[in-house]
Amino acid sequence: MTTEQRGTTDDRLLSVRDLKVTFLSRHGSALAVKGVDFDLARGKVLAIVGESGCGKSATAMSLMHLLPRRSARIEGRMLLRGSDIGALSEAEMNDVRGKHMAIIFQEPMTSLNPLLTIGYQLGEPIRYHLGLDRAATQRRAIELIDLVGIPAAVQIMRSYPHQLSGGMRQRVMIAMALSCDPDILIADEPTTALDVTIQAQIIELLRRIQRRTGMSVIIITHDLGVVSEFADEVIVMYAGRVVESGSVYEVLEDPRHPYTNGLLASIPDIDDEGERLQTIPGNVPNPRTVTEGCWFHPRCVRKGERCEREVPTLATVEAASRRQVACFHPVEHNELRELSDG
Amino acid sequence: MTASKAKIAIGGTVIALIVLAAIFAPLVAPHDPYQQQVILRLKPPVWMTGGTWRFPLGTDSYGRDVLSRLIFGSRLSILVGIASVVLSMLIGTTAGVLAGYVGGKTEEVIMRTVDAQTAFPDVLLAILFVAALGGSFLNLIVVLGISGWMVYARIMFGLTRSLRERPFVEAAVSFGGRSGYIMLRHILPQLVPVLTVVATLQVGQMILQETALSFLGLGVPPPAATWGNILAEGRDRLFLAPWIANSAGIAIVTLVLTVNILGNGLREWLDPKS
Numbered sequence: 050m051t052t053e054q055r056g057t058t059d060d061r062l063l064s065v066r067d068l069k070v071t072f073l074s075r076h077g078s079a080l081a082v083k084g085v086d087f088d089l090a091r092g093k094v095l096a097i098v099g100e101s102g103c104g105k106s107a108t109a110m111s112l113m114h115l116l117p118r119r120s121a122r123i124e125g126r127m128l129l130r131g132s133d134i135g136a137l138s139e140a141e142m143n144d145v146r147g148k149h150m151a152i153i154f155q156e157p158m159t160s161l162n163p164l165l166t167i168g169y170q171l172g173e174p175i176r177y178h179l180g181l182d183r184a185a186t187q188r189r190a191i192e193l194i195d196l197v198g199i200p201a202a203v204q205i206m207r208s209y210p211h212q213l214s215g216g217m218r219q220r221v222m223i224a225m226a227l228s229c230d231p232d233i234l235i236a237d238e239p240t241t242a243l244d245v246t247i248q249a250q251i252i253e254l255l256r257r258i259q260r261r262t263g264m265s266v267i268i269i270t271h272d273l274g275v276v277s278e279f280a281d282e283v284i285v286m287y288a289g290r291v292v293e294s295g296s297v298y299e300v301l302e303d304p305r306h307p308y309t310n311g312l313l314a315s316i317p318d319i320d321d322e323g324e325r326l327q328t329i330p331g332n333v334p335n336p337r338t339v340t341e342g343c344w345f346h347p348r349c350v351r352k353g354e355r356c357e358r359e360v361p362t363l364a365t366v367e368a369a370s371r372r373q374v375a376c377f378h379p380v381e382h383n384e385l386r387e388l389s390d391g
Numbered sequence: 392m393t394a395s396k397a398k399i400a401i402g403g404t405v406i407a408l409i410v411l412a413a414i415f416a417p418l419v420a421p422h423d424p425y426q427q428q429v430i431l432r433l434k435p436p437v438w439m440t441g442g443t444w445r446f447p448l449g450t451d452s453y454g455r456d457v458l459s460r461l462i463f464g465s466r467l468s469i470l471v472g473i474a475s476v477v478l479s480m481l482i483g484t485t486a487g488v489l490a491g492y493v494g495g496k497t498e499e500v501i502m503r504t505v506d507a508q509t510a511f512p513d514v515l516l517a518i519l520f521v522a523a524l525g526g527s528f529l530n531l532i533v534v535l536g537i538s539g540w541m542v543y544a545r546i547m548f549g550l551t552r553s554l555r556e557r558p559f560v561e562a563a564v565s566f567g568g569r570s571g572y573i574m575l576r577h578i579l580p581q582l583v584p585v586l587t588v589v590a591t592l593q594v595g596q597m598i599l600q601e602t603a604l605s606f607l608g609l610g611v612p613p614p615a616a617t618w619g620n621i622l623a624e625g626r627d628r629l630f631l632a633p634w635i636a637n638s639a640g641i642a643i644v645t646l647v648l649t650v651n652i653l654g655n656g657l658r659e660w661l662d663p664k665s
């Protein structure tokens with residue numbers, strides 16, 4: 050049901066509305082995702098950016114129903130082709146996971162079972178969902194290994210995870226994720242644990258495959274370089290909320306939220322090598338703590354009196370575009386990468 | 392050679408000898424363990440005055456050869472030990488993995504049952520069981536199997552709970568793996584090393600319990616040669632013929648001790664921390 054349904058009139062493949070994630074524990078509850086909205090169009094790449102602890106993984110895990118039911122409460126709607134996957138039972142969700150939506154994680158070193166061969170594990174999603182016979186499963190697995198650029202496919206099939214490098218293992222994970230031609234691939238910081246040189250290769254691989262298959266991708270990262278190279282749309286998350294969203298071009302060239310601006314100011318610029326990097330002072334608040342007003346105001350250089358009292362909502366800032374910002378004092382046009390923290 | 396390997400070698404060798412003797416009992420044993428010869432009753436072992444090499448460990452009050460009875464008795468003790476461990480391992484592992492993986496109500500029910508049965512004395516349970524069904528080889532295995540599953544349930548529950556958080560299990564779930572498949576293919580194989588150690592140590596425990604139940608008359612009924620039965624018969628002649636009870640006692644202690652040495656050796660060998 051993948052190819053036929055592509056390109057229908059509504060090109061929104063996934064719509065997330067008011068997604069909330071609460072982690073419950075003995076010490077009380079923590080609202081880690083506080084009402085997130087976004088759309089993912091067919092064939093597009095959406096980046097979710099933000100510092101560690103902003104709720105990016107919690108958002109991704111909710112989409113896949115991978116958070117433990119007893120310790121995480123999920124509210125809101127997650128519409129996949131118009132039907133709410135949030136309401137699916139565990140058994141129904143098993144038919145979605147790995148088939149319509151697949152996810153790859155940050156830890157390629159530990160994401161494969163050490164006791165099973167690569168070939169066996171690569172065949173798992175195929176066996177779960179496609180019901181192919183042994184020979185066809187094997188052929189598909191070899192095809193996938195070739196697709197993700199691993200040489201000597203037959204030999205790799207017989208090896209165990211410990212015989213492969215981190216980059217190779219992440220390629221295997223990508224191959225597994227692609228095995229059933231998912232409509233959506235979620236990649237949660239897929240390169241964070243890898244060497245810098247390997248990182249670029251993996252992103253390049255993802256981009257190439259995305260172009261070729263036309264699948265939609267949600268890439269979670271805190272690397273804005275990855276965003277600019279790979280993504281079409283971006284949402285910036287801070288403390289469980291979307292603070293800015295829009296096309297990659299708009300958001301990176303003309304950030305309006307002070308937080309986005311701060312993130313951009315903290316990446317090294319090739320042009321002015323000598324300049325010291327500016328980082329945003331302070332930390333992402335723990336979801337258990339309560340902040341009055343805007344969640345970012347304690348770290349914000351532009352805060353005003355209103356920011357300490359009221360929570361800004363995400364609103365369209367320019368009539369002509371879809372980009373949205375949640376800020377009372379957005380950064381002006383072309384006031385780029387200035388942090389007057391002097 | 393490390394200490395753990397020495398333990399495995401020593402324990403393994405002694406157990407292998409005992410098991411071989413048990414398997415080839417008809418060839419190894421000098422006499423028929425059930426043959427009664429009244430004129431030869433209560434012969435002392437060879438090192439005591441009046442002892443003879445014909446009956447190295449002496450005879451019992453029916454004139455049966457104690458050594459032959461011990462050799463044949465080991466068959467039952469070992470069989471009961473292994474079979475009851477297999478049974479309790481099956482029950483306990485299934486329960487523990489289910490509780491740890493599924494969680495929620497399933498976990499509540501299983502783990503509260505474990506707590507309740509742990510609080511209930513094993514011997515009392517055995518007495519109730521045997522009183523209801525009668526003593527026999529099969530009932531003994533069932534009673535021991537049912538009384539010993541909680542150890543496995545507890546350990547496997549804890550391990551499964553931590554395993555299900557491991558990235559490779561999470562990844563398998565994220566690709567659409569069904570719960571039953573994940574438990575069998577991804578969780579269970581990880582449990583095998585620990586299961587091996589616990590099961591080995593439990594074989595010793597079960598043999599000891601089998602002896603205790605037979606001694607109390609709740610095991611396989613006489614005249615069957617079991618170590619517990621030999622011990623119980625020896626008790627009645629403790630002053631006149633201490634060698635009967637002593638031989639059985641030493642056999643039991645030797646087997647249980649070597650099983651424990653082997654189990655501890657395996658544990659140290661498999662434990663990456665040591």
Ligand SMILES: Nc1ncnc2c1ncn2[C@@H]1O[C@H](COP(=O)(O)OP(=O)(O)O)[C@@H](O)[C@H]1O
Nearest residue numbers: 072081100101102103104105106107108335336
């Ligand atoms: N299983 C969990 N139980 C309790 N709190 C959690 C759990 N997972 C994440 N959190 C909390 O939720 C917040 C968001 O986490 P996460 O989504 O992992 O952030 P990100 O992926 O953006 O780094 C963090 O404050 C984190 O401590």
Ligand SMILES: [Mg+2]
Nearest residue numbers: 105106107238
């Ligand atoms: Mg994360």
